Amino acid sequence: MKEELAKRYEPAEFEQRVYSAWEKGGYFTPVVDPEKPKFSIVIPPPNVTGRLHIGHALVNTLHDIIVRWKRMSGFNTLWLPGTDHAGIATQMVVERKLAEQGINRFDLGRDKFVEEIWMWKEQHSTEIKDQLTRLGASADWSRERFTLDEGLSRAVRYVFVKLYEDGLIYRGIAIVNWCPRCRTAISDVEVEFRERNASLWFVDYDVTLDGVAPRRLTVATTRPETMLGDTAVAVHPDDVRYKDLIGKHAILPIANRRIPIIADPILVDPEFGTGVVKVTPSHDKNDYETGKRHDLAQLQVIGEDGRMTAAAGAGFEGLDRSEARRRVVEQLKESGHLVKVESHTNNVGVHGKCDTDIEPMVSRQWFVKIEPLARPAIEAVRSGAIQISPQTWEATYFNWMENIHDWTISRQLWWGHRIPAFHCPNGHTTVTMEEPAQCPECGGAVMQETDVLDTWFSSGLWPFSTMGWPDETPDLRTFYPTDTLITGFDILFFWVARMIMFGLRFTGKAPFSQVFLNGLVRDEHGQKMSKTKGNVIDPLDVVKEVGADALRFTLAVATTGRDIPLGKSRIAGYSAFVNKIWNASRFALMHIDSELKDAGSIERDNLRTVERWILSRLNAVTNEVNRQLSVFRFDEAAGALYQFFWHEFCDWYIEMAKPVLLGRHGSDDHRALAKRVLLEVLDRSLRLLHPFMPFVTEEIWLKLGGVEPSIMVAPYPISEEDLEDSDAERLATAAQAIITTVRNVRAERGFTPKDRFTLYLRGNDERDSNFFRDYDYLLLELARLDQVIVEGEAPAGTHHDVVEGFHIAIQFPEKQVSQEQLDRVRRDIEKTQGELASIEGKLANEQFTRNAPSAIVEGARARQTELRARLEKLQQNQ
RNA sequence: GCGGGGUUAGCUCAGCGGUAGAGCGUCUCCUUUACACGGAGAGGGUCAGGGGUUCGAAUCCCUUACCCCGCACCA
Numbered sequence: 026m027k028e029e030l031a032k033r034y035e036p037a038e039f040e041q042r043v044y045s046a047w048e049k050g051g052y053f054t055p056v057v058d059p060e061k062p063k064f065s066i067v068i069p070p071p072n073v074t075g076r077l078h079i080g081h082a083l084v085n086t087l088h089d090i091i092v093r094w095k096r097m098s099g100f101n102t103l104w105l106p107g108t109d110h111a112g113i114a115t116q117m118v119v120e121r122k123l124a125e126q127g128i129n130r131f132d133l134g135r136d137k138f139v140e141e142i143w144m145w146k147e148q149h150s151t152e153i154k155d156q157l158t159r160l161g162a163s164a165d166w167s168r169e170r171f172t173l174d175e176g177l178s179r180a181v182r183y184v185f186v187k188l189y190e191d192g193l194i195y196r197g198i199a200i201v202n203w204c205p206r207c208r209t210a211i212s213d214v215e216v217e218f219r220e221r222n223a224s225l226w227f228v229d230y231d232v233t234l235d236g237v238a239p240r241r242l243t244v245a246t247t248r249p250e251t252m253l254g255d256t257a258v259a260v261h262p263d264d265v266r267y268k269d270l271i272g273k274h275a276i277l278p279i280a281n282r283r284i285p286i287i288a289d290p291i292l293v294d295p296e297f298g299t300g301v302v303k304v305t306p307s308h309d310k311n312d313y314e315t316g317k318r319h320d321l322a323q324l325q326v327i328g329e330d331g332r333m334t335a336a337a338g339a340g341f342e343g344l345d346r347s348e349a350r351r352r353v354v355e356q357l358k359e360s361g362h363l364v365k366v367e368s369h370t371n372n373v374g375v376h377g378k379c380d381t382d383i384e385p386m387v388s389r390q391w392f393v394k395i396e397p398l399a400r401p402a403i404e405a406v407r408s409g410a411i412q413i414s415p416q417t418w419e420a421t422y423f424n425w426m427e428n429i430h431d432w433t434i435s436r437q438l439w440w441g442h443r444i445p446a447f448h449c450p451n452g453h454t455t456v457t458m459e460e461p462a463q464c465p466e467c468g469g470a471v472m473q474e475t476d477v478l479d480t481w482f483s484s485g486l487w488p489f490s491t492m493g494w495p496d497e498t499p500d501l502r503t504f505y506p507t508d509t510l511i512t513g514f515d516i517l518f519f520w521v522a523r524m525i526m527f528g529l530r531f532t533g534k535a536p537f538s539q540v541f542l543n544g545l546v547r548d549e550h551g552q553k554m555s556k557t558k559g560n561v562i563d564p565l566d567v568v569k570e571v572g573a574d575a576l577r578f579t580l581a582v583a584t585t586g587r588d589i590p591l592g593k594s595r596i597a598g599y600s601a602f603v604n605k606i607w608n609a610s611r612f613a614l615m616h617i618d619s620e621l622k623d624a625g626s627i628e629r630d631n632l633r634t635v636e637r638w639i640l641s642r643l644n645a646v647t648n649e650v651n652r653q654l655s656v657f658r659f660d661e662a663a664g665a666l667y668q669f670f671w672h673e674f675c676d677w678y679i680e681m682a683k684p685v686l687l688g689r690h691g692s693d694d695h696r697a698l699a700k701r702v703l704l705e706v707l708d709r710s711l712r713l714l715h716p717f718m719p720f721v722t723e724e725i726w727l728k729l730g731g732v733e734p735s736i737m738v739a740p741y742p743i744s745e746e747d748l749e750d751s752d753a754e755r756l757a758t759a760a761q762a763i764i765t766t767v768r769n770v771r772a773e774r775g776f777t778p779k780d781r782f783t784l785y786l787r788g789n790d791e792r793d794s795n796f797f798r799d800y801d802y803l804l805l806e807l808a809r810l811d812q813v814i815v816e817g818e819a820p821a822g823t824h825h826d827v828v829e830g831f832h833i834a835i836q837f838p839e840k841q842v843s844q845e846q847l848d849r850v851r852r853d854i855e856k857t858q859g860e861l862a863s864i865e866g867k868l869a870n871e872q873f874t875r876n877a878p879s880a881i882v883e884g885a886r887a888r889q890t891e892l893r894a895r896l897e898k899l900q901q902n903q
Numbered sequence: 904g905c906g907g908g909g910u911u912a913g914c915u916c917a918g919c920g921g922u923a924g925a926g927c928g929u930c931u932c933c934u935u936u937a938c939a940c941g942g943a944g945a946g947g948g949u950c951a952g953g954g955g956u957u958c959g960a961a962u963c964c965c966u967u968a969c970c971c972c973g974c975a976c977c978a
Contacts, residue, residue, distance in 0.1 A: 664917085
C-alpha cells in the first residue's frame with residue numbers, strides 16, 4: 026500500500042528515527058569473510074578534546090558518501106570509527122578546566138590527574154559519537170576504538186620494542202624544541218612559525234689582547250638574554266677583519282666571563298651583519314652544533330619552565346625569559362656595551378597547540394631514526410602503490426620525506442602511552458613489552474620511564490592496530506590493508522606519512538592504496554574559522570536548522586580546492602534542493618499507483634520519445650556520478666545530480682508529463698507508462714542521491730515499496746547502454762529550446778501569459794514532423810500557444826528563428842508599449858537611485874569605513890558599482 | 904631563500920586548447936491543484952597586466968604585480 030508524504034519537509038521529524046532503524050537493521054556491520062570483495066576505511070580519529078567542528082563534519086561526510094556508495098555497489102564495507110587520546114591537546118584542555126577551580130596538575134599528582142582526563146574522555150567520546158550519528162555516519166560502532174585501548178596500547182608497546190631492538194629507536198641527549206608552558210619536548214612538525222616585529226640588538230664584546238690596545242667586537246642578536254649563556258664568539262676563518270683575533274678571548278659583558286673567539290665557516294656568514302656571531306650552545310640549534318664541533322662548554326641559563334637558572338648569574342635567577350631580556354638590555358645600555366638597536370622582523374617558532382615561544386633546550390629524549398622508514402614510504406608513493414590525490418600533494422610529500430629529521434617521540438606529559446622502558450638505580454635500561462620483576466642485568470628494582478609517547482606514534486598504527494594487530498585476527502585478514510584514506514591536508518606529515526612508514530615496516534603492506542586530501546573549511550570570505558573571530562559554524566546547529574542532508578550536500582558540493590568557503594546562504598541554497606526533492610516526490614507519489622516490487626519492468630518497446638529522453642539522461646547522470654565518485658570529485662558528482670534532478674527531472678520531465686498524468690491529454694496506456702517511468706526515475710534518482718542525502722532519500726524511498734528493507738542495502742544504479750538514446754535527446758532538447766524561445770519572445774515584447782500565439786514549425790524530415798505532431802500538446806501547454814502548425818507556411822510579419830536546427834515562426838498580436846511599462850521603468854530608476862544613495866552615504870561615513878571589516882566595506886563598494894551600472898542602463902531604456 | 908597553489912559574473916568557486924559556466928545575490932513577470940525553500944524570463948565578465956606559441960588561448964610558454972600555503976631560516 027502506497028503511503029503519502031507529509032505536506033512539509035521537516036527533517037527533525039524523521040532523521041533520528043531513520044538512523045535507529047539502520048542501526049537495528051545491522052547495516053553498518055560487514056561480515057567477516059576474507060573471500061568477499063570488500064571496501065574498508067578507517068576514520069581519522071577525532072581528538073577527544075571537545076566537540077566536533079565543521080571540518081570534522083566535512084571529512085566524515087566524505088567518508089560516509091564513499092562508504093554508502095561502495096556498500097550499495099556490492100562491497101562488504103567497513104567504516105571503522107574511533108577517537109584519539111591526543112596527548113598534549115587533551116592534557117591542556119583538562120589543565121585549563123582545573124585551573125578554573127584553582128587547581129594545577131601537580132596538586133593532584135599523576136594518577137589522579139590522569140583519572141580526571143579519563144572522565145573528560147568518556148564524556149567527549151560519547152558526544153562525538155552522538156554528533157557523527159546525527160550527521161548520518163554509517164560507521165560500524167561495534168568496532169569503535171580509542172588509541173589508549175588495551176589492544177591498541179599493546180600494539181604501541183610491540184612497535185616500540187621492535188624498533189628499539191632493530192636499532193631504530195634510541196635515547197640520547199640532543200637539542201630539542203621545548204615548550205616551557207607545556208614543559209615537554211615536541212617534534213619539528215609541531216612547531217609553527219609566526220612572523221613578528223622584533224629588535225636586533227648590537228652589543229660590543231671587549232677583546233683581551235696582551236700588550237696591545239683593547240678592541241671591541243660587535244655582535245648582533247635578537248635574543249640578548251641568551252648571551253648570559255654564551256661560551257664563545259665565532260667569526261669566519263677567511264674574514265680579514267678578524268683573522269688576527271682567532272684563538273684570542275673576548276670578555277662577555279655583564280657576566281664578565283672570558284670566552285674564546287673561534288673560526289667557523291658553517292655558522293658564520295661574513296656578509297651578514299657584523300660578521301661576528303655569539304655562540305650559545307645550550308639555547309640555539311646551530312650554536313649547539315657549533316659547540317659540538319669546537320668542544321665548547323654548555324651553559325644552561327634558561328630552565329624547563331622558561332625562567333632563568335642560577336647559572337644566569339645573580340640578579341637574573343628566577344626571572345622569566347622576557348623579563349631577563351629587558352634587564353640584560355638595560356644593563357648593557359648602562360655599561361655602554363649596547364651600540365645600537367635596529368627593528369627587525371623574524372619568524373619565531375611557537376608551539377602550535379598553545380602559541381608559546383619554543384625554547385631550544387638540551388635534554389635527554391627518545392628518538393626514531395627515521396631515514397630507514399622514510400625510504401620505503403617514498404618508494405610506495407613513487408611506484409603508485411599509494412596514490413595521493415589531488416596529485417599536487419605528492420610533490421609536497423616527497424619534499425618533506427626526503428629532508429626528514431629524526432623524530433622526537435618522548436613527551437614529558439602524563440597523558441599518553443608510557444614508554445615501555447624500565448630503569449634501575451644502577452643506570453641499566455630494559456625495553457620490554459611487560460614490566461620486568463627486576464633489572465635483568467643487576468637484579469635491582471626497576472622503575473618505568475616517566476615520559477609518554479608523542480600522540481602520533483599511536484595514531485600512526487591506527488589502520489591495523491584497530492583491527493587487532495599484532496595478532497593475526499580475522500578482521501585483519503578481511504579488512505587490511507584498507508582501501509582509501511580521507512583526511513585534511515594539514516596532517517599529511519603528522520599522520521599520513523607516519524601510517525605509511527609504520528604500515529610498510531610492520532605489516533609489509535601499504536596501509537591504504539589511495540589517499541584523498543580534502544580542503545580546509547573556511548567562512549564565506551575565505552577566513553579560517555576560529556572562536557575568537559566568531560565565525561565558527563557548529564555542525565549540530567546546522568543540522569537542527571536545516572537537517573543533516575542539506576549540510577552534507579553543501580559540503581560535498583564545496584570540496585574542490587584547498588579552501589572550502591561555507592556560509593549560511595550556501596547551505597540555504599542546498600536546503601532548498603532537499604525541499605525540492607521532497608515536493609517532487611510528493612507529487613510523484615500522488616500519481617504512482619503501484620509499488621516498486623509489483624511494478625514489473627518497463628517494456629522498452631512501448632516507450633515514447635519523452636520517456637526515452639528522461640531515461641537516457643538519467644543513465645548519463647548515473648554514469649557520471651559513478652565516474653566522478655571513483656576519482657573523489659564529490660562536487661562534480663553532487664552537481665550532476667543537482668542539475669539533473671532539479672532542472673531536467675523537475676523543471677522539464679514532470680512538467681511535460683503533467684498533461685498526461687493529470688488526464689488532460691493521452692490514452693490510459695500512455696498514462697500508465699508515464700506513471701511507470703515516473704516511479705523508475707524517482708527510484709533511481711533516490712538511490713543515486715542516497716550517499717549524499719541518506720535521511721531524506723530513505724524516508725521517501727521506503728514509501729515506494731521496494732523489495733529491500735532499506736535504501737542503504739538497495740543496489741547502486743549503474744549505467745545501462747541500452748537506455749542511451751541520442752535521437753530522443755535531440756528531439757526533447759529541441760522541443761525545450763522552442764518552448765524557451767517562445768517564452769523569450771513573449772517576455773521581451775511585453776506580452777503577458779494570457780496572450781496567445783500561433784507557432785509554425787518545420788522539421789528536417791518526416792520523423793521530426795511526426796514527433797511535433799504527436800507532442801503538439803507540449804508546445805501548446807508549456808509555451809502557452811493557441812495553435813501549432815507543423816509544416817505549414819508562416820504568414821509574413823511573424824518572428825522567424827532557427828532553433829536547434831528547426832525553422833520556427835511565431836505569430837503574435839500587435840502590441841504597443843503601454844504607459845504602465847514606462848511608469849515601471851521610472852519606478853525602478855527611483856528605487857535604484859535611493860539604494861545607491863544609501864550605499865554611498867555609508868561609504869562616505871568615516872566611522873563605517875574605518876571600523877567595519879574590510880570584507881563588508883569591499884562588498885559595499887561592489888554593490889555601489891553594480892547599482893551605478895544598472896542605473897545607467899535603466900536611464901537608457903527610458 | 905626554496906617549493907607548491909592562486910588571480911574567471913556583485914560574492915564564493917568550477918572549467919584548463921575549440922562559440923565564457925554553476926550556486927548565491929540582483930531585476931521583471933507569474934498564487935498555473937508537488938514545491939513562493941516555487942515557476943518563467945532578464946541583466947551582468949577585454950577570464951589580474953604585458954609578451955609569445957597556435958588556424959584558434961581562461962586554458963600552453965615567458966614575464967610583471969598582488970595574494971595564499973608548505974618547508975627552511977641570518978646571528
